[in-house]
Amino acid sequence: MSLELALLSTHAPSFLHEDQVPDFQQSILKAFHRQREKIEQLKPHVLVIISSHFLTNWNHYVNAAPRHQGFLTAREHPDTIANIPYDYPGDQELANELAAAGKEVGLPAVAFNESTYIWDYGTLIPVRYFIPNGDIPVIDISCNMSASLEETYRFGQQIGKVLRASKKRTVFASSGALSHHLTRGRANMPSLLEKAGDDKFIELLVEGKYDAAWAMLPQYSVAADVESGGRHVAVLLGVLGLEEFKASFLGYAQSSGSGNPHLVFESK
Template sequence: MGQVALAAKITHVPSMYLSEMDGPNKGCRDAAINGHKEISKRCREAGIDTILVFDTHWLVNAGYHINCAADFSGVYTSNELPHFIKNLPYQYRGNPELGHLLAEAATEAGIHTRAHSDTSLPLEYGTLVPMRYMNDDDHFKVVSVSAMCQVHNLDDSRRLGLAFREAIEQRYDGKVAVLASGSLSHRFAQNGVSEEYLFKVWSEFLETTDREVIKMWEDGEWDKFTKMLPEYAEKCHGEGFMHDTAMLLGVLGWDKYQGKAEIVTPYFGSSGTGQLNAVFPVEAL
């Protein structure tokens, strides 16, 4: 019997990589990086073998997709922000067995999903940035799931997460961490003023709403939050339409979930967007 042994909502802001570089912003994202390292520590202590990432930077226009190649390696530069993430080397092991198992289970549940193991698909930075700080020694295998879902229903992503949880528990012999890699509000600062917003959220409305959402998470108000998620995702420019969050809550139990979020990295603004690292206790379904 397998186990989802850790679940988290995490940031992947590219300024984390910038934070490593000499210059005026060196160290600016130490809190976020340290949050990733803490999550990694907990994964190691839990005996996790694979990290499953719901990546809001992997855009898809039909179906759900899983990148589960046996090995990932390369040098990555972001086409979105090439001045933030450039020439980032990476090398990780994948888990084709788990990827195909998850795709099969989701498809059986009515959510058509394809696993890609014989592929040249690269990893996107929603996976690469957290793996840099959580998995720099290639301790964990990595599987990435498309979560910038352009034409998908949030409820289908919920059902996908549930199917993944059931498949891991019933068909997989190992322990898995599930990470929703994406922001809260995600309204980037307007071109021309972006540097002014490196440490700020775009508007008072977005920041206030984000903070109210975090309080719901800390208080375990999941029935309330899941009802407002579609409107929150739309009006607060949720990254990837917040399909990563719907998948994560599908794994955890959706509106029946009773856990309370633990904030590992407190809320912060980044280029207009709202970010955090939060861990969610995994309870029996």
């Protein structure tokens, strides 16, 4: 198999510049670097990432551009995330395979190759940490907001199937927060109920109880307003399958009322 590693990551704007990360988020900064070290050790041929800020209406989009290049000014924070250059290779062949695998099971999965497309910051912030030298191809995937969690999980299963069958060493990353009732004030914690949900969900992942995590997700994603309605997590669970991976918890911090965990899932 060549799906070697999966990551759950976050992307609070404060992580754009390391020297601006506040004290209460230092555990995540360390987690980003642990995740980068894992990638460096593995030397993968490609990183596939789904972002909870790449939100699309009807289709599951897979970015098949041979090169991702541009300057990101984030719609959500045009003053703080402004004109950030990026340049990473893509993997057109694998991206096309991922979309085809979705179509194979009747899902509206679409590969696109559009040089004017600009990444979202949910993609860019983790990728800047994971691939600091810009030397590993990236494929970014959307969260399709008209897809149910079940459909999204199914797409994740198809992605996992393609990555396992690939001759390339692959890493899958999911970028998004868990609880996500945003409030003004970067240091604000999630509510006690939301934090309890985050803790339980993380515990299930660390214990390898992916079936229980999947059973919890529909109710939890509504109660805690999980980012992207829980779709970035549903895809991750679909990719992981049931038993092949051992999860390690790397860190958690709040950001404007959201709960931000980092985990690595290593093949057993």
